[in-house]
Amino acid sequence: DVNLEESGGGLVLPGGSLRLSCAASGFMFDAYTMNWVRQAPGKGLEWVSCITGSSHKKFYADSVRGRFTISRDNDKNSVHLDMNNLRDEDTATYYCVRDGGGSWGRGTLVTVSS
């Protein structure tokens, strides 16, 4: 079975940094583009970033471009999201999502607050 498990969330001060990780199993990891999607408390879903299977292409939402960096390690079946210069509006549950939308992790909560 496909399994995606996020980690790394927590409470961080505005302007701070955090690294999210997603451990994947149950499928041929390097064959899939991987996404990060977030959901602010009580709000809808927002696509954040994605990375192709070979890491050749990376894409970002306008709201995070220049502050967030996505990467992956196909040897360890993992994808990461380095988040810098965090803002209050980055507070959300961050989900790791396999391309196609059929598989989501349970999410990890990031809270940016002083």
Add this chain to the structure above:
Amino acid sequence: IQMTQSPSSLSASVGDRVTIVCQASQDINTYLNWYQQKPGLAPRLLIYDASKLQTGVPSRFSGSGSGTYFTFIITSLQPEDIATYYCQQYDNVPRLTFGQGTKLEIQ
């Protein structure tokens, strides 16, 4: 591409037919997913390619449409269907966009 969902909330009775509409700001062919999200859980894919039922999803759920207009139907509402439903386009990859969601409640 902007995705506009309606209604934003809906109250219905068990056994009712429920319809949710999603409109795209430009032609997205049939590159549309529908998700169900229950409180505290991740979204679950129900429909892909506008009308194809994901494996394991009950047949009371269906989707239709193409281009800019899409509908999602629950033919006979069950208590366990209480959730928020989202549409999502994947024509303009990689920049996926979601509708704002429809919160479905039992009357």
